[in-house]
Amino acid sequence: MSKPYTLYAAPLSLYSGKTRGYLRWKNVAFHEVLATREVYASELLPRVGWPVIPVVIAPDDTTVQDTTDIIDYVETHEPGPSIYPEGPTQKLAALIMELFGDEWLLIAAMYYRWTFNEEFAYGEFGNALYAGLPAQERAAKGREDGARFKAFLPLLGITPKTAPAIEATYEEFLRAFDAHLAKHDFLFGSRPSIGDYGLIGPLYAHNYRDPASGTHMEKNAPRVASWCRYTHAPQHTGTGEFLDNDEIPETLIPILKIFAREQLPILLATLEQMKSWYAANPDADEVPRAIGMHEFTIGGVTDNRGVIPYPLWMLGRVTAHLASLTGDSKTAAEDLLTSIGAEALIGLDMAPRLIRKGFKLYIAPTNA
Numbered sequence: 201m202s203k204p205y206t207l208y209a210a211p212l213s214l215y216s217g218k219t220r221g222y223l224r225w226k227n228v229a230f231h232e233v234l235a236t237r238e239v240y241a242s243e244l245l246p247r248v249g250w251p252v253i254p255v256v257i258a259p260d261d262t263t264v265q266d267t268t269d270i271i272d273y274v275e276t277h278e279p280g281p282s283i284y285p286e287g288p289t290q291k292l293a294a295l296i297m298e299l300f301g302d303e304w305l306l307i308a309a310m311y312y313r314w315t316f317n318e319e320f321a322y323g324e325f326g327n328a329l330y331a332g333l334p335a336q337e338r339a340a341k342g343r344e345d346g347a348r349f350k351a352f353l354p355l356l357g358i359t360p361k362t363a364p365a366i367e368a369t370y371e372e373f374l375r376a377f378d379a380h381l382a383k384h385d386f387l388f389g390s391r392p393s394i395g396d397y398g399l400i401g402p403l404y405a406h407n408y409r410d411p412a413s414g415t416h417m418e419k420n421a422p423r424v425a426s427w428c429r430y431t432h433a434p435q436h437t438g439t440g441e442f443l444d445n446d447e448i449p450e451t452l453i454p455i456l457k458i459f460a461r462e463q464l465p466i467l468l469a470t471l472e473q474m475k476s477w478y479a480a481n482p483d484a485d486e487v488p489r490a491i492g493m494h495e496f497t498i499g500g501v502t503d504n505r506g507v508i509p510y511p512l513w514m515l516g517r518v519t520a521h522l523a524s525l526t527g528d529s530k531t532a533a534e535d536l537l538t539s540i541g542a543e544a545l546i547g548l549d550m551a552p553r554l555i556r557k558g559f560k561l562y563i564a565p566t567n568a
Contacts, residue, residue: 297395
């Protein structure tokens with residue numbers, strides 16, 4: 201028997217929840233190591249170069265960081281059913297939903313944690329990062345570290361002005377997803393997809409697990425709460441199938457329309473900012489985590505947020521898949537995008553293209 205994978209993670213971590221849920225469904229052997237400050241110093245910084253979780257160490261000692269890269273690594277190296285639908289339109293929608301969960305529901309996850317669960321979050325930071333300290337010291341240090349995360353809220357566009365719109369758009373999503381789950385176990389049938397794991401991070405690790413927002417979910421979207429428990433819990437691999445004939449459930453269309461209405465304009469604006477930044481920095485290689493501030497709109501409310509390039513890398517996965525399609529598959533995918541109001545993705549020029557290497561984001565070489 202080969203060595204198990206090692207997952208460095210923490211219970212409160214959004215992206216740890218995504219990775220853990222996937223590894224459990226895939227039924228690969230792994231053991232989880234709590235990412236304390238000591239573990240960051242001795243294990244993660246030497247391997248990755250910056251403090252981040254989750255990180256997975258493969259049985260051959262390969263280090264993999266970033267949830268999408270982790271999932272793709274395991275999909276490539278382990279047997280069993282795939283979470284990527286074979287149907288081209290389902291795969292397109294699944295990639296969109298991963299992007300939507302990872303980078304748009306992140307806003308609601310951070311808002312609800314730091315608006316309604318702040319004291320709980322401080323305690324969780326202390327319990328994770330300083331597990332070996334006495335309770336009083338653990339609490340004090342957890343508050344210090346948690347405050348640094350809370351300080352990121354304006355970068356995400358979370359302000360008193362946008363707060364009502366964040367709540368309204370999240371409630372709209374919850375209603376739509378709860379209605380979808382009345383008919384389907386997962387996004388595309390009875391098997392989870394990459395899109396489901398995009399959603400599970402914010403929905404489980406923040407908005408289900410944090411007590412106040414978890415109570416809210418149980419009351420207002422009980423099927424979503426059940427889906428969170430099931431999708432994150434240990435399961436037997438090989439269960440479930442994607443819907444036949446590359447079907448996109450009608451109940452998923454309202455959620456895809458939220459993506460097109462709310463997230464896509466930010467992605468397109470970010471792309472334009474990225475083009476301008478690269479024109480002003482033509483010799484750039486590594487891409488900063490943020491390249492300024494710009495206006496954005498959520499739920500009809502306009503404010504400012506950071507220009508964050510990383511989602512463009514994920515958007516590139518969507519557009520690359522779309523560009524690979526031909527014939528009837530291409531027509532069906534473009535028809536779906538048009539029907540949800542996302543036709544701007546058709547033929548979208550993603551230059552400068554972003555790639556990940558060495559656990560960071562870079563400009564792709566022009567000949568790559």
